[in-house]
Amino acid sequence: PLGSDDGVRAAFALLDGLLLSGGGDLDPVYFGEEPRPGTGEIAPERDAFEMALTRMALEAGLPVLGICRGLQVLNVAAGGSIWQDMGESGPGLLKHMQDAPRWHPTHAIDVVPGSRLAGILGARRVRVNSLHHQAVREAAAGFEVAARTGDGVIEALEGKGLAFVLGVQFHPEWLWERQPVFLNLFVALVEAARIYRQARR
Numbered sequence: 299p300l301g302s303d304d305g306v307r308a309a310f311a312l313l314d315g316l317l318l319s320g321g322g323d324l325d326p327v328y329f330g331e332e333p334r335p336g337t338g339e340i341a342p343e344r345d346a347f348e349m350a351l352t353r354m355a356l357e358a359g360l361p362v363l364g365i366c367r368g369l370q371v372l373n374v375a376a377g378g379s380i381w382q383d384m385g386e387s388g389p390g391l392l393k394h395m396q397d398a399p400r401w402h403p404t405h406a407i408d409v410v411p412g413s414r415l416a417g418i419l420g421a422r423r424v425r426v427n428s429l430h431h432q433a434v435r436e437a438a439a440g441f442e443v444a445a446r447t448g449d450g451v452i453e454a455l456e457g458k459g460l461a462f463v464l465g466v467q468f469h470p471e472w473l474w475e476r477q478p479v480f481l482n483l484f485v486a487l488v489e490a491a492r493i494y495r496q497a498r499r
Contacts, residue, residue, distance in 0.1 A: 306350040314498075315361040315462075315491030318348060318368025320469060323432055329379040336383025336431065349375050361462035361490035363483060366430055369465030373455055378438030383431050384451065392449045394428045400472040404428050407445045407453040407468070414456045414464060415444040418482045426453070426468035433467065462490035 323338045325345045352375035355362050364372040370380045381387050384394060396404040403425035409416045416422060434452040437443060444464070445454035457463030464487075470480035 303350075306347060306354065309347075310351060310354050310358075310360075313355070313360060314495040315487050316351065316355045316363070317487065318352065318362065318364040318371050318465075320366035320368065320429070322367065323382075324367065324370050324374060324380065326382055329374050331379075331382065334382050334386070336385060338431070345371075352376075356457075356463065359459075359461040359494070361487055361494055362464070363462075363487040364465030365471065366467060366469055367432075369455060369467050370432055370434065372463070372465040373434050373438050373441065376438035376440060378441065379435040381433050381435045384433050385431075387433075387435075387451075390449055391451070392428075392447055394433070394447075394451065395431055396428050398427075400427060400429065400469065401476055402427060403473065403477070405447055407447055409445045409454070410443065413442070413444040413454075414462075415454050415466070418464075418486050419479055420482075421479070424477075424479070427472060428467075429469060430467060462487065 323340050325340045326333050326337060328349055348371050352371055356376055362372060374380060384391060392405050398404055405428055406423055406425050409419060409422050411422055437455055440458050441455045442458055443452055444456045447453055453467045455465045470483045474481040
């Protein structure tokens with residue numbers, strides 16, 4: 299089965315890069331908490347598979363791009379934590395679960411100068427979509443914050459090492475047709491995967 303140790307290893311052997319997509323909530327058992335009322339639907343098989351695959355990827359230096367849930371999986375797999383529901387973090391939050399169309403940029407994020415993300419986007423401030431109620435709480439060791447919203451919510455993390463490891467809270471796959479700069483994230487992952495593949499030969 300795909301979720302078994304052998305299944306995860308077999309899947310990993312096929313990869314030159316890993317894209318962790320959006321989806322439902324992450325089971326709080328992975329960051330040492332019991333579920334609280336704000337936690338929504340989880341997918342146990344997906345959680346187990348993605349957590350194992352991500353840990354393997356990080357250990358091997360495989361290029362990784364995480365999107366929304368994928369950012370949270372990436373952070374938790376590396377030892378960080380997330381808010382089960384952002385309402386727990388206190389008052390003053392922006393609206394992070396937009397009612398606008400998915401492609402509509404609903405709020406701004408401030409990108410850290412000199413970060414990998416800043417180099418990819420070529421900007422220090424961009425507007426993005428927002429479709430999440432969970433968010434990074436504490437960044438894992440070995441990760442740096444690459445972007446935040448004005449309310450302090452972490453919108454991107456990246457690895458401190460040489461490997462391409464980047465997670466974003468927004469959904470570039472729904473933005474790039476109207477804002478082509480967001481296609482750069484996928485181009486960067488593919489280029490990193492090409493380099494990784496060549497290095498393995």
